[in-house]
Amino acid sequence: MTGFIVRRILSSILVVILTSMFVFVLFFKGLGDSPAVNYCEKLGPGKCTTAKLDSIKHQMGFDRSLASNYATWAKGIFVGRQNVYVDGKVYDCPAPCLGISIMTGNTVTHDLKQKYPATMTLALGAATMYLTLGVLLGALAAKWRGTSADRLLVGSSLIVSSIPYYLVALLAWIYLSLQLKIFPETGYYPISQNPIKTIQWMMLPWLVLGLYSCTSYARFTRGQMAETLSEDYIRTAQAKGVRNNKVLFKHALRAAIVPVITIFGLDFATLLAGTIFTERIFSIDGIGNWGLTALSTPIDINVVSATVLVSAVLVVVANLLVDILYSFIDPRVSIA
Amino acid sequence: MAAPANPEDPFLVVEDLTVKFPTHDGLVQAVTDLSFTVERGKTLGIVGESGSGKSVSSMAVLGLHDPKHTRLSGSIRVDGQEIIGASEDRMRKIRGNSVAMIFQDALTALHPFYTIGDQISEGYRIHHRVSKADAKKRAIEMLDRVGIPQANRRVDDYPHQFSGGMRQRAMIAMALVNDPQLLLADEPTTALDVTVQAQILDLLQDLQREFNSAVIIITHDLGVVAELADSTMVMYGGRAVEYGATREILTHPEMPYTWGLLGSIPDVSTDSEARLVPIPGNPPSLLNPPSGCSFHPRCPHVDKVPGDLCRTTLPDLVPGDRGDNHVKRCHLANPGEIYAEEVLPEIAPDLIDPETGEMIPELAAVDPDEV
Numbered sequence: 197m198t199g200f201i202v203r204r205i206l207s208s209i210l211v212v213i214l215t216s217m218f219v220f221v222l223f224f225k226g227l228g229d230s231p232a233v234n235y236c237e238k239l240g241p242g243k244c245t246t247a248k249l250d251s252i253k254h255q256m257g258f259d260r261s262l263a264s265n266y267a268t269w270a271k272g273i274f275v276g277r278q279n280v281y282v283d284g285k286v287y288d289c290p291a292p293c294l295g296i297s298i299m300t301g302n303t304v305t306h307d308l309k310q311k312y313p314a315t316m317t318l319a320l321g322a323a324t325m326y327l328t329l330g331v332l333l334g335a336l337a338a339k340w341r342g343t344s345a346d347r348l349l350v351g352s353s354l355i356v357s358s359i360p361y362y363l364v365a366l367l368a369w370i371y372l373s374l375q376l377k378i379f380p381e382t383g384y385y386p387i388s389q390n391p392i393k394t395i396q397w398m399m400l401p402w403l404v405l406g407l408y409s410c411t412s413y414a415r416f417t418r419g420q421m422a423e424t425l426s427e428d429y430i431r432t433a434q435a436k437g438v439r440n441n442k443v444l445f446k447h448a449l450r451a452a453i454v455p456v457i458t459i460f461g462l463d464f465a466t467l468l469a470g471t472i473f474t475e476r477i478f479s480i481d482g483i484g485n486w487g488l489t490a491l492s493t494p495i496d497i498n499v500v501s502a503t504v505l506v507s508a509v510l511v512v513v514a515n516l517l518v519d520i521l522y523s524f525i526d527p528r529v530s531i532a
Numbered sequence: 533m534a535a536p537a538n539p540e541d542p543f544l545v546v547e548d549l550t551v552k553f554p555t556h557d558g559l560v561q562a563v564t565d566l567s568f569t570v571e572r573g574k575t576l577g578i579v580g581e582s583g584s585g586k587s588v589s590s591m592a593v594l595g596l597h598d599p600k601h602t603r604l605s606g607s608i609r610v611d612g613q614e615i616i617g618a619s620e621d622r623m624r625k626i627r628g629n630s631v632a633m634i635f636q637d638a639l640t641a642l643h644p645f646y647t648i649g650d651q652i653s654e655g656y657r658i659h660h661r662v663s664k665a666d667a668k669k670r671a672i673e674m675l676d677r678v679g680i681p682q683a684n685r686r687v688d689d690y691p692h693q694f695s696g697g698m699r700q701r702a703m704i705a706m707a708l709v710n711d712p713q714l715l716l717a718d719e720p721t722t723a724l725d726v727t728v729q730a731q732i733l734d735l736l737q738d739l740q741r742e743f744n745s746a747v748i749i750i751t752h753d754l755g756v757v758a759e760l761a762d763s764t765m766v767m768y769g770g771r772a773v774e775y776g777a778t779r780e781i782l783t784h785p786e787m788p789y790t791w792g793l794l795g796s797i798p799d800v801s802t803d804s805e806a807r808l809v810p811i812p813g814n815p816p817s818l819l820n821p822p823s824g825c826s827f828h829p830r831c832p833h834v835d836k837v838p839g840d841l842c843r844t845t846l847p848d849l850v851p852g853d854r855g856d857n858h859v860k861r862c863h864l865a866n867p868g869e870i871y872a873e874e875v876l877p878e879i880a881p882d883l884i885d886p887e888t889g890e891m892i893p894e895l896a897a898v899d900p901d902e903v
Contacts, residue, residue, distance in 0.1 A: 428640040435594055435635075436628035436655040436706070440620070450645050527690045528644055 197523070204519055208512045215508040219501045220266050227497060229258045231298075234494045235283045255281035269295065294505070295498030299490065304502045307486065312506075314384035314482035317394065318401055318471050323460075325406030326413055331449070331456060333410065334417025338452075339444050341422055350418065353411035361408055361470060365477045368404045373478075382478040401478045405470050416459060420452035427451070454526050461518030465511045483507075541612065542569035543746045544593065544714055548606035551588050551597065551770075560818045562588040563770045565606070572713065575740065575747040577761030577778060579754060579793065583815045585770040586750045590716045592616075593748075594633055595623040610714065629659045632712035636719040638699035642691040648675070648702045649687035656709045674705035678735060697728035701735065708739060714746045721756060733759055754797055758782055766790050769816040769826035772849055776858035786852040786860040786867035788831045795879035809879055825863065833870060837863040 232252045236244040250259075257265050268277065272293035280287045282296045287303070289296060294304035337349040356364070372378045379400035385393040424430065425448050433447045434440075472484030479485075487503030490496035523529050551563040563585040570576045578586045591597055593608055595615055608615040610631055615623070635641035643651060652674055653667030662670070668687065675683035678701040691699055700720060707715060717736065721729040737760060740747050749760055757764050757778055764781040766774040766789065774787040785791055795809035813830035816822055822829050828842040841847075841863045849861045853868050864870060 428635060428637065429643040431596065432633075432635060432641045432706075433643070434596055434627065435633045437624045437626075437658045438654070439624065447643055451643070454645075526645065528692050 200523075201520060204516055208516050211512050212505070212509055216270070216501075216505050217266065219504045219508075220269060221262060223495075223497050223501055224262060224265060227495065229253055229256075231494060231497065232256050232258055238283075252284075294502040297490075297499050298494065298496045299499065304498045307499070308483070308502060308506065311481060311483045311486045313387065314480050315471055315475070315484060317384060317387060317398060318405070318474060318480060318482060319467055321398060321402040322405035322409065322470070322474075323467060325402055326408075326410035327456075327460065329406065330410035330413025331417045331453065333414040334419075335421055335444065335449055335452075337414065337418040338421030338425060338448075341418070346418075350415060353414050356408060356411045357415075362473045362477070364408050365404050365473055368400065369477050372400055382480070384480045384482060398480075401474050401480060404478075405474050409467070409470065413456065413459075417452060417456055420455055421448055424448045424452045454522070457518060457521065457525065461515045464514035465507070468507050468510060542571045543611055544570040544748075545609040546589070546593070546606070547608075549589060549592060549608060550603075550605045551585070551592055552603040553601060554603065555819075558819050559603075561770055561821065562818055563592070566767075566770075566772055568765055568772070568775065570714065570746040570748055572746050573740070573744045574762045575749060575760050577757035577764040578748060578750045578767060579752060579757055579764060580767035581752055581815055583769075583818065584767040586767050587718055588770075589767075590633070590718055590748060590750055593714075593716060594627050594631055596627075625659075628655050628707075628712075629710045630712055631714045631716065632707035632710065634700075634703055634707045634715065634717040634720045637723045638703040639691060639696070639723075641703060642699060642706075644691060647688050647690055648694065652687075652702070652706045652709055655706055659710050670709065671705070674709050675702065678702070678705040678708075678739075679731075680705070696724055697731065700724060700728075700732050704732070704735065704739070708743070711743055712745055713743075714748070715740070717747060717749045719751055720749070722751070722753070729756075736760065754782065754793055766793065769821060770818055771826065771861065772859075773827065773861045774859070775849070776854070780854060780858045784854055784858070784868060785871060786854070786858070786864070787827075787862045788833050788864070788867075789827050791871060791875045791879070792830075795875070825861070833864060836870065837865075 232249065236249045236252050239248070253259055257268065271277075272289060272291070272295070274291055276291035276293045277289045280289045280293075280296050282298060282301070285301070287296045287301070289303050289305075292305055294308070296302070297304050297307055300307055333349055333353075337346045340346045340349075369382070373380065373382055379396075381397050382400050383397050385397045387394045421444075425444075430443060430447055433443045438447065468484070471482065472488060474480065475482045475485040476488055483503055483506060487500060490499035490503070546569070547567050549563055549566040550561070553560040553562060566585070566589055568576060578589070580586045588597075592604060593610070593615065595618065597604065604616050606616065610626060613622075613626075615626070618626075642648070646654075649668055649671045652671035653664065656662065656667045656670050657664070660667075672683045672687050675687055680686050680698055680701055686694070686698075691702070694702060700723075704720070715736075720736065721732050724732060733756060736747070736749075739745075747760075749756065751757060761778045763776060764774075764778040765772050766781065766787065768789050774781060774785065774790050781790065782794070785794060789811070792809070792811035796811060798808050811830060812832075816826045816829070824841070824843045824845050825831070825847055828834050831842065834842045845863075847861045847863045849859045852858060852860045852862075853866075860867070
């Protein structure tokens with residue numbers, strides 16, 4: 197058990213390191229020395245001499261190798277960096293240092309700390325909603341399979357799934373927030389200051405992301421349940437005199453939930469992608485919105501790589517947790 | 533309300549049971565006009581190949597068929613109470629309580645995610661108001677009773693941690709936890725190897741003696757029937773084709789399908805020249821059953837019946853040459869002679885006295901417990 201967890205953690209760390217390398221290399225190579233040129237040109241006409249540009253390039257490290265730049269960046273995460281040069285100014289960047297944001301002039305870590313509560317609140321709330329609702333609807337559809345209630349559930353979930361998510365979110369915002377004012381304010385209100393207001397402001401984003409995503413979980417759960425209900429041990433439970441609802445929600449759901457949880461781990465990246473749209477449309481000041489803003493010119497490369505890195509870590513952690521959880525929910529899986 | 537049960541009556545009475553399943557292709561007639569009885573302390577063996585209706589009829593006794601997809605008619609009385617048409621609530625009180633079932637493959641019939649102990653005590657707590665701790669004690673007691681060593685430790689194991697034979701024992705413990713008066717065992721030993729099979733059958737016999745319960749054992753193995761059953765019913769194409777005391781059925785079978793079953797038992801105990809004679813052809817379609825006797829397309833003795841009777845007319849289940857307690861569904865006028873002269877020499881030459889050409893009755897399969 198411990199051995200398995202250690203092995204999985206080590207391989208997860210490897211995945212994160214590789215991701216950080218890819219992200220760093222791709223953006224560093226892709227942008228070339230354009231950040232230096234951008235800043236130099238901002239200095240005004242005539243002021244960007246070749247010597248000045250070379251000096252900026254030197255300060256920003258463009259005259260050093262790719263590997264050396266990556267090493268500086270990676271080392272900064274653990275020990276911090278001093279004298280980080282950004283657009284003519286020099287900053288101090290304590291560990292864990294992910295660089296300086298061009299947009300704000302703060303350390304990326306500082307901004308990240310401000311942005312992540314909104315994203316976590318959104319993701320956790322929506323995930324709780326779509327998991328419970330999806331599994332419940334799926335179980336009920338399986339119970340009623342073949343009836344019109346089942347067809348209605350599956351049909352409507354298919355219709356919802358075939359509309360692009362951003363369209364659903366945008367329409368929900370236009371009608372429910374802007375026009376009907378059922379949810380007059382959306383966004384993230386710091387949970388530490390006023391949790392009631394947090395819930396009021398987040399309700400529509402939760403509902404939209406939760407209801408949209410629950411459709412695929414409902415269909416998946418229904419399929420799993422239908423399969424489980426034809427298992428021999430379901431007949432055994434009936435032969436023991438177990439009540440129908442208990443057969444359904446205890447015996448059948450217990451077995452059907454295992455693959456659903458696996459899918460949830462794999463699907464975690466989709467949830468994060470969903471939060472980007474959701475944050476943008478409902479003006480939630482979270483990581484997704486932040487990363488999206490950082491992509492406008494000039495690209496705030498440190499913020500972009502930080503958001504990608506954070507997403508990668510979250511996906512890896514989610515998968516790790518699901519793997520460990522798996523050994524608890526399926527006794528046949530022994531991880532020694 | 534059901535009439536009060538007469539203790540003289542058999543515990544289970546099935547009369548004219550017919551089970552039909554409507555499907556997209558038409559009506560599947562899985563069981564037709566089936567009647568049998570089982571008394572307390574007695575064992576009925578139901579024998580037949582896959583699709584002969586043996587499992588379907590036992591499921592009907594527990595009311596386990598989905599009423600939306602099944603049409604049931606006839607009468608099933610458990611201890612005087614009518615089962616067909618009974619409410620779900622009343623059926624639930626019977627299931628696992630006075631009537632319990634042992635299923636074929638214990639690996640798939642036990643829930644993989646719950647411990648053996650949880651599954652046994654769940655069955656107990658449904659029908660008894662006891663605490664979880666008491667139910668667990670009962671589960672340990674039952675596991676001990678069916679011969680699981682270190683039952684108090686194994687009670688927390690999951691089914692996959694048990695061997696095949698132990699799983700079947702646990703399954704039996706689960707079925708017996710409420711001291712059922714009728715036990716339906718659906719191929720309880722089919723998934724096991726022979727030595728374990730024998731242990732499980734012995735266990736079933738011991739427990740039956742202890743509880744004086746009625747047992748129905750469903751099997752395709754005449755060896756199991758010979759060892760356990762007091763009476764035997766042979767089923768073919770959803771109908772009973774031969775029914776009587778087990779010894780009668782095994783020594784004086786009067787229906788060619790039973791002959792076929794006897795001929796297809798491999799016998800390794802003797803170095804006889806007996807050949808393993810399979811029954812030619814395939815089980816009949818229940819969607820479009822053959823006309824007349826449903827066994828006629830596979831029956832090698834059709835031409836011994838005058839006219840086209842086998843193809844046109846379904847024979848009744850009537851007493852043959854051996855008295856009222858041995859009924860068969862066959863047009864053959866002299867089955868005893870045909871069996872002794874044509875069938876037996878081929879399937880069991882060592883049972884024939886070489887001097888007289890007569891069958892030696894003492895050598896025929898005999899259940900020592902048979903009255």
